[in-house]
Amino acid sequence: MKEYEIIVGLETHIQLNTETKIFCACKADSWEAEPNTNVCPVCTGQPGVLPRLNAEAVQKGALLAAAMHAEINPCSIFDRKHYFYPDLPKGFQITQLFEPIGKGGYLDLYMPDGEIKRVRINKMHLEEDAGKTKLEHGQRMVDLNRGGVPLVEMVTEPDLRSGEEAAQYLSQLRELLRWIGVSEADMERGHLRCDANVSIREKGSTAFNTKTEIKNVNSIDSVRQAITQEAKRQIELVESGGKVEQYTLDWDADTGKLSMMRSKEGEADYRYFREPDLQPVILSNAEIEAIKASLPELPYARRRRFVEEYQLSAYDAEVLTSERGLSDYFEEAVALYAKEPKTISNWMMNDMIRLMNDTGKSAKGLVLKPAALVEIVKLIDDGKINAATGKSLLVKVEQTGKSPATIVEEESLGLIADADSLRKQIETILAGAPNEVAAYRGGKETLMGWFVGQVMRATRGKADPKLTREILLELLKD
């Protein structure tokens, strides 16, 4: 058998997380809304209505272009793409063909083996989403709630070489979208949708062969599986003397099977022309610079920096940069702490992530701000509380919103650092344990742990361990 190379290009539709639709003031998010309740004359294509562009959709589209290292178009223009379908009320979709919001660009994939793989972007434009149709009891029905939701359509060059690479692309794109805050990128809710173009060629060849298009690969697993499966089918077909035809395939995630939707007989004629109801979208140099400046440090850059600057392990850096708010939280705490960043990292990796999981909140949403976390860590460092109290304080601060110091004060959680009162308590304990004292004095020094434990039990853990040990050593010497 010959060796084959798999050629994959992905076409993604990214739903921007604006408050309103792209051309009308209806709410963009209809997740739990009844069908056709989030509609108006504009997004249902009533005669006489006009679109009115949402400024936020432009901002978010441009920010995404910046994140993809694309050139932000200073004058992007909308076009009409015509076709008939019941989920498209105007009989045309407002999109961008000739002058899209972004030109060029790429995404650098950080592969598990440490390699960086550059995936080039072929096109990136703003457009409106269509509504949905569904079949129920044999009846086709139309719901226009989704119609007019802002999308960025982004298509890669055929730069991906396997289902795994495609899955990496989608996963890292999803992370990026959330990171820069332009999309919720929840694939189950259709915020990020994907079609894949797949072809094969003999290793060493530079030609592009006939490709098939797989529709609806709407999870990362699906992308990996569907592409792998389709590539295998094509290879087997070619090996057995067959020829790949230009099909459109449908991926069924439930059965894990591909089925043929239709053969493509030449491109449909969409009669594109410039949308005359919308003005060109003008972005001044200053606006473009402002958009670029607002672009946050991207996840991989931040990951690398965490390792270098804070000496975190690769694993810790990855976890802490898995979400932008989490990494911001960490850095804020590190800045306030001014000692070993690793200490903060440990708290983040264990107790803070548990706290977020338990409360269902993101780092940004926590009542417990980085300053409070740092305060708790410092209380432990200074011997004012013990580590266990520190951990319980996290929860208490989150629940009450009070400062750690206040809670320590109110609940007398502070360690007993008063040598006189502690000495008295220890004398009482030693008096009640003559056998152990004798044994210790007789050379069984390992009993020290037992004595400390007794003191801790008697003081319910509030005794300063260092001081306890000092007093014990002194009293047991006699």
Place this chain on the structure above:
Amino acid sequence: MQLEKITPEAFEKIVEMVAFDLEPQEKAYLLEQLNHQLQSVQELLDIPLEDDVDLSFNKIPRVGDVPRQDKWQAFEQARGIIERAPQNEDGMILVPEPASGKDL
């Protein structure tokens, strides 16, 4: 210069494209008229074009924001819009299925 004419085959294609189903007599009238109009249109092909022409449709001075602020404003009579659909039921617009095997 030989003027472009719409052939009956090309005509059938655009009839399909715009979803019409025409009677022969209507076709004859429409095709004839289209070709007369196309004759007029082709006058444009002979014009020496000036290359520094501003292609913007209209000069519309604006002082306010051209794009709209992202503020939700619900349309109150959404249900009424759906009830205007010739076939509707329980807030859904009903349509027949596409003919099998045919892509629109």
Place this chain on the structure above:
Amino acid sequence: MRYTQLSANEIAQKVQAGELKASDMLDASLAQIRAVDGDFGSLDGQATDPETDKKVHAFISLTEEMARAQAQAVDAKVANGEDAGLLAGVPVSIKDIFALENTVTTAASRMLHNYRAPYTASAVQKLMDAGALIVGKVNLDEFTFGSSNESSAYQPASNNPWNTAHVPGGSSGGSAAAVAAEETPLSLGTDTGGSIRQPAAFCGVVGLKPSYGRISRYGLIAFASSLDCPGPLSRNVEDAALMLQVMAGADERDESSATLPVPNYLEALQQDVKGMRIGLSPDYAGIAYPNHKTGEFEIIPVQEEIKQATLDAAEQLARQGAEIIENVPMPHTRYGIPVYFVVSRIEASSNLNRMDGVKYGFTVADARDLQDLYKRTRTEGFGPQPKLRILMGAYLSAASKKVNYYQLASQVRGMIRRDFELAFEPKGAYQLDALLTPTTPTTAFKRAEVFGDSVLMQYADQMTVSVNHAGLPAITVPAGLDNKNLPIGIQFIANHFREDIVLRAAHAYEQSTLDAVWRKVRPMALQEVN
């Protein structure tokens, strides 16, 4: 004088002063409609009136109940000493192409015969807010596609009140006829290639096409989005200024509406034309028309009486101190129609893609499948003119074409606009304030004379269409009658957003001809009833 002969401004002032009740004005308007209009246009087109050929047939439907409520509201405001608005108690008819909530908006097409708009057009809302009484919807060419009104699916279509055997022009033919026949002093029309000005000229009334962007298009069922303009039809220039005043201004629902401040147009009328530079162009002396029988372009000169009226108007204005600049070249005027064939057809074809029998309007019962629903709905719902325009637009915008016609036409459109820019350039060779031209090459033609020849019909717009390409304001004002007693219109064109200038020039001309003999002649449709 009958109430229906009052101007809109007179009505509003009398109503505001308590001298005339809005309700009485409404009654007078409705009575006039009953007397002159005859059968309203309908889909079955059954005439019940033996005199039907002599009637105006401007209307498709009345919105009497709404108008009654509006009249009562105006009268109550006046009784309370409140400001009842610039158009207090003025009956207005609306070209049936504007959305008006919960009334049937047909676009004179079977396709929308039952379409109740779920919202109101911005221009109509502004009229209502100013105290106007919306009495009803007037006829038009189907989806505004025509220059004679004959293509309306609602028959009988409007006749020309001056001679009911002639067309009123189009597409705002119902508007022009309703105003000329004194049914309403004002009518709201639309102008895409001349659709306000040509019927206004044919019917002897004033028609103003404002600059693109001066009045919101929201709620105007689009023909060609980059050309469409709502605008007033009225019997005198002052009323056109008044109606423009009410409707002009930015609209948050229309991205192409201009946010420029709206000047006081009525005040502008007070100024004379001394020192105003008014141009005449040889390129408006005739129309260049491709004769498809011979394949040759023929120059058909403008009807002699219209040419004479234009020159007479120039002379009138010169006597009042205007400077007349002759021989202003407008070399790209002749390309106005070919460019229009491309731009308007492509946009129209696109705009009508939404008419599919799914969401509203006409639909066919028992469609076999989705494709069948689309095809039969669109085939049965559209008349021949929309079909022709949809097909032409689809042909010209098909991606398979070698030539990108839309881009080519947009380029020539830019050259047409440049002709005007050079003429109006303050430091240029001509430094015009306004260009004076005939509005139409001929006076109103007979019914069925041109209908069916879509090319000849389109060339009737050659004097008006360039203004739409350039987005400029233009007004047509009556300038006499020809030997068949059919009205002649002349047109003033000015630079972007200088509606004040065209209104001033037209007003000065109008005032200087108030005593002209032709102004005493009444339209034929009115002679018999009034």
